[in-house]
Amino acid sequence: MTAPQPETSSAVRTTCPYCGVGCGVLATPDGQGGAAIAGDPVHPANFGRLCSKGSALGETLSLENRLLHPSLDGARVSWEAALGAVAGGLRRAAETHGPDAIAFYLSGQLLTEDYYVANKLAKGFIGTPHVDTNSRLCMSSAVAAHRRAFGSDTVPGCYEDLDEADLVVLVGSNAAWCHPILFRRMVDARTRRGTKLVVIDPRRTQTAEEADLFLGLKAGSDTALFSGLLVHLAEAGALDDLFIAEHTAGFEAALDRARAIAPTPAAAAAATGLPEAEIGRFYDLFTRTRRVVTAFSQGANQSAQGTDKGNAIINCHLATGRIGEPGLGPFSLTGQPNAMGGREVGGLANMLAAHMHFAPEEVDRVRRFWGAPRIITGEGMKAVALFEAIERGRIRALWVMGTNPLVSMPRADAIRASLAKLDLYVVSEAVSDSDTARARGRRTVLLPALAWGEKDGTVTNSERRISRQKSFLKAPGEARPDWAVLSDVARRLGHAESFAYRSAAAVFREHAALSGFENNGTRDFDIGALSDIGDAAYADNPPVQWPLPRRGPSAAKGRQRLFADGRFYTFDQRARFVAVQPPALAQGTSAEYPLILNTGRVRDHWHTMTRTGKSPRLSAHRAVPFVEIHPDDAGPLGIADGAVAAVETAQGSVELEAIVTDGVRPGTLFMPMHWSDMNASKARVGAVVRGVPDPVSGQPELKATPARARALAHRSRGFLLTRGPAAAPAGWWWARATIQGGSALQFATQDGSREVALTMRGLFQGLELAEYADHARGRYRCAVYEAGRLVACLSLAPAEAKPDWEAAKALFAQDQPEGPARLALLSGRVAAEAAGPTVCACHGVGLDVIAGVIAAGAGSVEAVGAACRAGTNCGSCIPEIRKLLPGTLAKSAA
Template identity: 80%
Template sequence: MTVHVPEPKVSSQAAAVRTTCPYCGVGCGVIATPDGTGGAGIAGDTAHPANFGRLCSKGSALGETLGLENRLLHPHVDGVRASWESALGTVAGAFRRTAEKHGPDAIAFYLSGQLLTEDYYVANKLAKGFIGTPHVDTNSRLCMSSAVAAHRRAFGSDTVPGCYEDLDEADVIVLVGSNTAWCHPILFRRMVDARTARGTRLIVVDPRRTETAEEADLFLGLRPGTDSALFSGLLVHLDRVGACDARFVADHTSGYDGALERARAIAPTPAATAAATGLSEADVSAFFDLFAGTKRVVTAFSQGANQSAQGTDKGNAIINCHLATGRIGQPGAGPFSLTGQPNAMGGREVGGLANMLAAHMHFAPEEVDKVRRFWNAPNLITGEGMKAVALFDAIARGKIKALWVMGTNPLVSMPQADVIKDALKGLDLLVVSEVMADSDTASATAKKTVLLPALAWGEKDGTVTNSERRITRQRRFLKAPGEARPDWAVLADVGRRLGHGAAFGFTSAAAVFRQHAALSAFENNGTRDFDIGALADIGDAAYETNLPVQWPLTKRGGTKARLFSDGRFFTFDKRARFVAVQAPALAQATSETMPFVLNTGRVRDHWHTMTRTGKSQRLSAHRPVPFVQVHPRDATAANLAEGGLARVSTAHGAAELEVIVTEAVAPGTLFMPMHWNDSNASMARVGALVRGVPDPLSGQPELKATPAAIAAASYRSRGFLLSRDPVTTPAGWWWARAAIGGGSGLQFATREGSREAMLLMRGLFQGLELAEYADHARGRYRCAVYDGERLVACLALGPEAGRPDWEAAKALFAGAVPGAAERRALLSGRAATAGAGPVVCACHGVGLDVITAAITGGAGSVEAVGAACKAGTNCGSCIPEIRKLLPEALARDAA
């Protein structure tokens, strides 16, 4: 059966298009205005209820990420360009042979929270309903699956009870394991606005003194992994002081006594809570009193709580406190899971997790029967599949023979990533649907490897669902490049090739969405939380213009901003469940050889594995190299210096990173970001280091507490190389690559000296003019390469202890034809004119030197700095850094 999928209708005129940001789960509205040459102007959508026009640094820079550099534009089979007919014939044929020889459960899919809901839906329908494999999981397993498990245990459903307006209306906001100022900046600005408008207090619970903690009214820097002890102690305190809502507990919940008894065993007093968490008793008591004495409390938790071997218990310990006080489903009150990925929620809606069926159904016989009948699915699975960690373990053991990876980069993000990289080689078939040709996973090989070009943001058409259950259209405004196709269309094509034409005759994303909406309402009658039946008959025109809407959106009774306000939940008796959580314990203990606890996470201006944000020079300027944060005491003991290089090792892998010495991390702990991969750094894949012990309920791996060691990494020389096109790095170098104005920037370290650097440049740029300065006695060398008047490369190298700074050279390199003064500056290593310095505010591209000059000139507050140079006036995620630049007295006044 052949189904015609119409080509996208994209206007060549610069008509503004309302769409949705492709980064975090906030789901900000974006207005994109195509420029007619493949780019677009980007602005926040003032009408969108998630952001009201605000965009963070990443969202603001979306227009800088639309280029086709390194794009995968055509299908490939075993590294050779192929037609779609040939590539999909290979996929379908291999799937058929695998199912016949090994059974359908030898086939697996690994999906992504960055897929659109329509893509997700067709993938799950194909795999779970027609191929008959239960092994479909998603990188959302690494993001919020512990929150899902906690919701299900407490509510009987995966329901986020509240909405973003609760952040505006709360009197206390507790942030648990969430560097919101950097990871969800737009929501954090709403929290700060609430503090200004109504005096909202901000409490941050985190082992690391993050940028969010710097802005908090109370920071609780607890020992890693002890969140459940803190909230167990809080539950005991609430009971002791009479702050519980006895009527709500009696009428709408069950299990209170058992949960309270367990909590008393874990943390019976504030003093015991302090001992268990490493906090001071005074801080614990202050938190307990503030929570108990405030009616409107939102507790927002994110990856810091979820990415744990006890992540589900952490979520339930939080929820227990809200159930005990009846603070759920009310304005300004409730537990709130802050989702990491743009469409993790949409993936949950369609059954993207291995332990779910579509439409928030699971594996009770009656629910299996409903999905089977609705889909008319001959091979519908009847039980759970393997979650991500177990799935990749099964690949290593040879249980999985064929794997399709869509929209994610597990060779960077999964724990024990090096083991996974080797395991993929044994697959009979590896299919990768990808945007970038050079991602780590696109570069992997198996016995048969198929690469399929996918659409990127700006080219895709469908829907996403954000953290507050709001469904928003992601609209295309760019034409599909090369032969890239929608993921849902590719999946449907494979379904038809496998003989299931009637089930996969979709001709548009709107058709997929209608079926998804209809299934949500199928024999529902209010028994399931997810119901968007009111959209089941939406026409193509209405789908095209549909405004953001929150679910549930039923045919019977409209929508709800908050759920559970009536005290009725989705359990069989309509009562919420208190959960008796376990005492906290690290998944792995530290040892004499691995004395540190390694924490991992995000930075402000990058996203996941940098395949998109790495294209932006603005986003690459703030943190241009991978780093490890070390406490000053530990840095001294290990002979580590600020800006030096260190080797971080665990039982599973090693990385070499630039050192940041800071009291933001506690003694005995390290922090390393997750973003760098093998295409932009020599040795910085965090996934290769972490063990990833999974939570026994959610299957979410522990990414926050791996035993580790750290030692200085010794190199003879440090330097930078700027070039119009990326240069292949010599073997043995430590290096990190970043986008810069006019080309590519490389910071490096080498065990060689200035003479070897001179020979390298002369070899790389034969036939061009080289202007050189060499002082081999002091190990210094600088070189500028010209093609006529055009500057094509420049290098500076010096001893490790005196590495050259690249800010001045970057500013000069942004201009293709430097003047005489600029030429001299490149060789002298001094700026020809005053520069902006390292970027602090990525939204407006404001550098450190500009901000310092504004302060010197009299700007005595964050607001005054913003008025002088615009820094901190957009998303505000740089405000903590600006505040640190103010003199101490001024910083206190500005707090």
């Protein structure tokens, strides 16, 4: 195995570790464990742009809370002891209960090389089919829809189609926040060529605020909307009859089903809850616009009918021949940086490597290539079933790599309890304090993994583009590459010859060779042209799109688009229309649980915040977990804007700060997925979502869980700022965020000002404590100093008068505040200008600054950007800026 790359001082071209856009990044190490970050101007995914998360990557590189050494049952051990425990535990589980008592749960955060070795070891040599990934929660319905329609998991188009489209339809995608760089390309196309933007989503998201047409349909009714569109296309004479006849099968059955679901626009309106006029406008736009890209994401996928939603969309494109050409086609927007790379190597339980499955000839092909006598011959359990099998005692050994299922999986509380039944629980992780790393089995092994900036390999983005993710920092502590750890375990299990990799490049060459092995063009995934790539060429390999076969028109340069020739990867080369099922709306709501809970992401955080939570910039925009609720629901429930509310389902409960908004439909709630037990008292999304799996893809429903909400009464609200993370007293509701110079808690409590004062005196006994108290009015503030250095400050008020923390955060950034600042901490009055809540995270521009430049005469988004830079980078804050502008302004796209 090659040694980790030493830290360099020059800029390194690498790839962002967040969403599936796959932006190129220039990282310049500072020699002290950090790095300056900029967008790569030549990377074709982003051309130098970065979103707020990517721009702040340099703030997330600290070793705070990193897992740096192996441990066994909580005690630090050597790598030799840890790997011996893993190999021994796997061997005992296989010998005692059979190899299918072993499971691996992987992640779209892994590099392709790590993913490949994990799948090869599990499916080829241990002989367990139970290998799944958190991509099951993300994109597996899109995978299933692609396979049903195309015979393969093929994304037909590329990002340039967004530049060339005349109509972009976003389905279940808050791209302005979740894929900001791609969204700016869509908005740029509107400016340049007049592209229209339609957004289909139950929530009026920030993306919807920018749309030419927003369709706020009922949750789960997407299939009705697109079934109605298919019927409309047929009746309007807009079908491509020649394409249907020569290149597809199953059209009549699909159209008959669509007519049964939504025979008229009026029927589609009734099913979706949309005005018939809006549906007619959408249908007319789609019908008369040739260049249409329909981009769908988690809002469609994370559904008990997610596969049908994808196929209903694809049906409309096949029926009009809108596929494989510039500026048109169905487009799956991938959630994670390497969700597609994981699919390439067979990371899903229903796949083998290189996009092969379980036809006997495919199993035999992989067996011969790997020399794997124990290769599996059928599908394993998908994520939901896999974790349920742990509860039943069927799975006895589990290896989790690079993901946090105790936050993200549905029924997460039951999963956490079930882990105690495991004979072996292995977690490969970069951080030591994730919910999953802190859980325990009967024997628990934690293995320190490399993080972004330290690991080296490849990732594949949403447009099939393979990019290098390079190391530019030294490996900290005893952290090692995941592929190397897996190979060491394989050697201990007796498979040394098949896992004799000495570098990530060696793994990649084998992965590429398998993709081209006996591939005569009948398999979509082929990067055989890279199977002989040398180490030096691998190190500097530019981003390339697959397929990339050894021979043929795509050799050496790849292909942007597929299916323009009407040839698909089915046995007869015809695409398949799918007769989708009618939508099941609000399934399971009742008098006890009358609301529908939707879940999703916020702009500046990623997954469970193990990385983004370190950044003060990213923690400033949405600092506490929240629930959005419509005023019509909040009023009768007594839930006030800004108060804490409980959201309860049959699975569990959470406590969140309420945002009362008409951005959600009446009868629905929305909560974000990011908060865990490490940064909030009770806000794990997995504790409350139901997760009924899609019958085709196995992807759990995360967008429509029956729920109820109620107000929670607290006596006091406040904030506590400390230099290091502080534990909240028992019984407090709290949420932790990183701030400049330390850590912050916002909290709510039944304690009054006298009790909180006593708590603070106990926490900081022996230090200088400056206090202000007005117990009659329930108010208390204090500042804590150690040798003149400010180490903590607190402000408390009655719950209805929650204190604002922006000024205190600005003062706390000063290590040793002077007299006026000291007084301001106690008086609660602003001693210096504060920026207010952050609006533009890319440039750190707060609400007060933006309001100031607008008051000074900036009357457009462009003018605001010119005055203070807000909205001039990724643009994800533009919808918020626009809302601050006076009057009705024409849309601008700075």
